[in-house]
Amino acid sequence: MTAERIALITGANKGIGRETARQLGVLGHTVWLGCRDVDRGTRAADELRAAGIQAHFVQLDITDEASVGAAVAHVEAQSGRLDVLVNNAGIGSGLQSPPSEEDLGSIAAVFEVNFFGTMRVTQAFLPLLRKSKEARIVMISSGLGSISLTADMTAPIWSLHATGYSASKTALNMFTVKLAKELLNEGIKVNAACPGSVATDMGGEWAPRTVEQGAVIAVRLATLGWMGPTGGFFHDGDGPRLAPYGW
Numbered sequence: 001m002t003a004e005r006i007a008l009i010t011g012a013n014k015g016i017g018r019e020t021a022r023q024l025g026v027l028g029h030t031v032w033l034g035c036r037d038v039d040r041g042t043r044a045a046d047e048l049r050a051a052g053i054q055a056h057f058v059q060l061d062i063t064d065e066a067s068v069g070a071a072v073a074h075v076e077a078q079s080g081r082l083d084v085l086v087n088n089a090g091i092g093s094g095l096q097s098p099p100s101e102e103d104l105g106s107i108a109a110v111f112e113v114n115f116f117g118t119m120r121v122t123q124a125f126l127p128l129l130r131k132s133k134e135a136r137i138v139m140i141s142s143g144l145g146s147i148s149l150t151a152d153m154t155a156p157i158w159s160l161h162a163t164g165y166s167a168s169k170t171a172l173n174m175f176t177v178k179l180a181k182e183l184l185n186e187g188i189k190v191n192a193a194c195p196g197s198v199a200t201d202m203g204g205e206w207a208p209r210t211v212e213q214g215a216v217i218a219v220r221l222a223t224l225g226w227m228g229p230t231g232g233f234f235h236d237g238d239g240p241r242l243a244p245y246g247w
């Protein structure tokens, strides 16, 4: 890895995204916090800078073509390239609704952020990632996107609903593998990360993992060496390695 790495993390004003930015910053990355709200994003970047991290805010609503285009232009003007893209921004819904009743409009809204928004950002930043010697793309997926886990009667998620959210992450996993194959010969590694059940606004205060734990797998995949995998789905397994996660 070259000494100075430039990373952009979407949805980085709070939760797993903010912590991923902090951990990458501690490792010496210059981090761009892509946040849709100017006040929340500026505050988060200010806090990280006060902790000694090279952190910058860029306005980024991943559902908004103009916002994404402006963010690409801003990062290009300031940094010239991008080494790491962590697609973290996401929303959840449908926990209370069985699949036979889940509202289609809500499902479409979830897909607009988690799948189409993530694809939009990735496609738009690809020219900047191609300027990097060793670019890494990380998709923050979810165990709920795993079909094998969903079908497992012994798994803790057996009784959970959230069909739209889960399917959006399954679709994101497919994009991960397709893109990894396309970019294989360019040395750009693309992997999906399962952060586990993390105590955030989305995960709820009783979730067992801290944001520090939840960000670990994203950071490992963002800092993979040239021998590292591509087109995989991983969690940290509460250990020092990449643990494959079932699709």
Ligand SMILES: NC(=O)c1ccc[n+]([C@@H]2O[C@H](COP(=O)([O-])OP(=O)(O)OC[C@H]3O[C@@H](n4cnc5c(N)ncnc54)[C@H](OP(=O)(O)O)[C@@H]3O)[C@@H](O)[C@H]2O)c1
Residues within 6 Å of the ligand: 010, 011, 012, 013, 014, 015, 016, 017, 034, 035, 036, 037, 040, 060, 061, 062, 063, 087, 088, 089, 090, 091, 113, 117, 140, 141, 142, 143, 194, 195, 196, 197, 198, 199, 200, 201, 202, 203, 204, 207
């Ligand atoms: N927490 C868990 O247990 C868990 C488990 C598995 C996977 N995940 C995944 O981890 C990622 C982060 O989740 P989290 O738990 O940290 O949730 P969170 O605390 O609710 O944070 C979500 C972030 O995404 C941002 N966001 C939402 N829509 C956006 C948009 N259109 N454009 C830009 N940013 C947008 C939010 O910004 P605002 O503050 O402006 O709303 C916020 O910064 C998500 O992809 C989630 O699906 C979480």
